[in-house]
Amino acid sequence: MQFSGRYQGYNLQKFQKDLIAGIVVGIVAIPLGMAFAIASGVGPEYGLYTVIVAGILISLLGGSKYQIGGPTGAFVPILFAIVMQYGFENLLVAGFMAGVMLVLFGVFKLGKIMKFVPKPVIVGFTAGIAVLIFSEQIAHFLGLRNVQKHESFILNIAEIGKKLETFNLYSIFIAGIALAILLLSARLMPKIPGALVALLVSTAAAVVFFPDRMATIGSAYGEIPRSLPALQLPDFSIDNMIMMFPSALIIALLGGLESILSAMVADNMKGSRHDSNRELVGQGIANMAAPLFGGIPATGAIARTATNIKNGAVSPISGIVHGVTVLLVLLVFAPLAVHVPLASMAPVLMVVAWNMSERREVANMMRLKNTDSFVLAVTFLLTVLFDLIIGVSAGLVLAFVFFIRKMSESTSIKTPHAAVKSVKNDSSVSTYSIEGPLFFGSIDSLESSLLERLQEKPKTLILLMNNVHYMDTSAEAVLGNVMNRIKRHNGRLMIVGLQSQPRELIRKTGLFHKIGKQHFFEHQDEITG
Structure with missing residues (x-):
């Protein structure tokens, strides 16, 4: 069988690599999917549904060969706030609408624009999200009781302070076991999914030694069904969609940015090249499908994508296998999840927060x-x-x-060293060199400098613009104003070395013809009279 496109040259050997990578990433995704869902204020099963539905579709339809999609830490504070304010049903509405927006972003080729977000902004909000995720897990780590959750960071910290006396030593011990395994496995066994091992060992310890002594997934959320829920449309009423539009836009923008950043990480690791616009369309379709099965918003998961690559993935098949793996685990082992202590989940998210904090x-x-x-x-x-x-x-x-x-x-106006010394029939010549972009941010200095020169009423004003590669309409208006001023006392404006973009702009506005074609020169020495 011959394959083309992203699957060109695909064979059984490559499928075996994808199978191994997909199973490993699927195992990694199980505890993270549940943990991110719980942190977002919804049941753990919805995180697994998201991994399955969105994870498969993102790999199948996205623009990166190695992208792994699913719930991520970046969404946690946003989704929690939406659930707190509008409820889970309206989160599904916002998620679907965000999917539609992402598809439109891709169709209208906005993928590359999302890469232009300044790095300090990305690092700042990523570090901020990490702090929020970490702080929200303190109560579960300590086993605090009756902790009320708020949207405000300060109120949440104050609430933890008020309830510190309700700490549970059993919870702290189990959380400590999970944290120790996470830290040790990262150093001693980097290829083994530390999060899953931490959950399994700490849960076993809790069940054997401290049954019914701490909050678990079962006591907090009930049993996890052993199947995907039936397809069901959220309430897409006009009022609901208008109400959820701002939330959907935030999810779409963050999801789009996060997915492209993840795809860029994959490119750097593999020397590949992703299609940003196709990635947005794939992410959009996945986010439209996930809410139909109760899934929360998903995006490219940087850590899981890196794990996928490190375990030998060669095509999107590994991402599909990752989703199928989670589905099989859900069908077989879902009832056992009720025994997992919330204290076991807390260190998993704390480590995720620490790793995403961009501290360096x-x-x-x-x-x-x-x-x-x-x-x-x-x-x-x-x-x-x-x-x-x-x-x-x-x-x-x-x-x-x-x-x-x-x-x-960076824009400057100065007198050049080699100014034109004489122009036929003119008793006064002023020559100035302009360097840098001419745009609305520089027009104040441009206008004040040139108008100051015009106080001397030169008969000829020569502007050397060889180093002006960009001009906007605000700067063009200033240039027109200068031309009008000098013409009032029968002077001439001459422009030397005008570059292609400024020339095209003033042609379209008509300023080129007002100044006169004969007053434009390629070089200074062409001005003889």
């Missing part, structure tokens, strides 16, 4: 003590203290303002 990147950027450091700090603090939307929005606005300032500072 944060330290490196903060040492710079520049605008990037400030953007990172503001994004991080606002994400933790308020929410992701405010944090990212503020970070993007600050990054934009600082970028505009830097670009405007």
